[in-house]
Amino acid sequence: MSENIFLFVPNLIGYGRIILAIISFYYMPTSPGLAAGSYILSGFLDAFDGHAARMLNQGTKFGAMLDQLTDRCGTMCLLVTLGHFYPKYMFLFQMSMAIDISCHWLHLHTSVMAGQASHKSEAANCNALLRFYYTSRPMLFFMCSGNELFYASLYLLHFTEGPIIAGMGLWRAMAYGLLPVGIFKSFLALMQGYYAALSLGAIDVQERKEAAAKKE
Structure with missing residues (x-):
């Protein structure tokens, strides 16, 4: 049976990062505590998905791309908010x-x-x-x-x-x-x-x- 790389632990962490990032985007205009907490936690988990990939031998090209896109989009959306502020x-x-x-x-x-x-x-x-x-x-x-x-x-x-x-x-x-x-x-x-x-x-x-x- 072929492996389902989309359910690898590092990629599951990556999905969690995306959810936290979206929460932070939604609350950025009105709730700084919730928005900042969600954003920083999303970024903090970035260190754990890489560690999990190495420890579990679950490094994938999909995971690397997911990680890169989450980082870039997260920073970009925060900068959009800063431009408004x-x-x-x-x-x-x-x-x-x-x-x-x-x-x-x-x-x-x-x-x-x-x-x-x-x-x-x-x-x-x-x-x-x-x-x-x-x-x-x-x-x-x-x-x-x-x-x-x-x-x-x-x-x-x-x-x-x-x-x-x-x-x-x-x-x-x-x-x-x-x-x-x-x-x-x-x-x-x-x-x-x-x-x-x-x-x-x-x-x-x-x-x-x-x-x-x-x-x-």
Whole structure:
């Protein structure tokens, strides 16, 4: 009997992440506590689906795509809300969305075309900084969680300053402190897009050479 990969434990966790994300989207305009809690929990479970996939040997291409799409769509929808809450910075949120979606998509698509097992593998990342980013789990966790907490703190700051610590609200302090993480995360995404474009161009050149050779 063939395996039903859609019922693998990591994918079940992925479905749970999607449900939590949808709950957070629905309550974002009116219920910051419920929305933020659901959003952060959805992101936190991201670490568990990967761990389950490795522990249970249930890593699948479907699961990797589900994980990637949940991450990208979750961040995008939160940024849409932030653009509404902070119209003065709408352009910056739009650019963040554009960079995040386009560069990740290009990197993932190029990795598949190049025959790489994963867009996170060393072979799929020729740049040393990107290799370290994807192969160092502490680095990847810090950057991804820090980026999401930066946006989450901006979201919560729209409603309240939060607990006052050393004369400053917690959400404002987190937003200031994690701003460099958000900027660096976008920089890494741009690097992904740049090197993916170079790799895709190399694939085009090779395919054109092979096509020309066949005509001869």
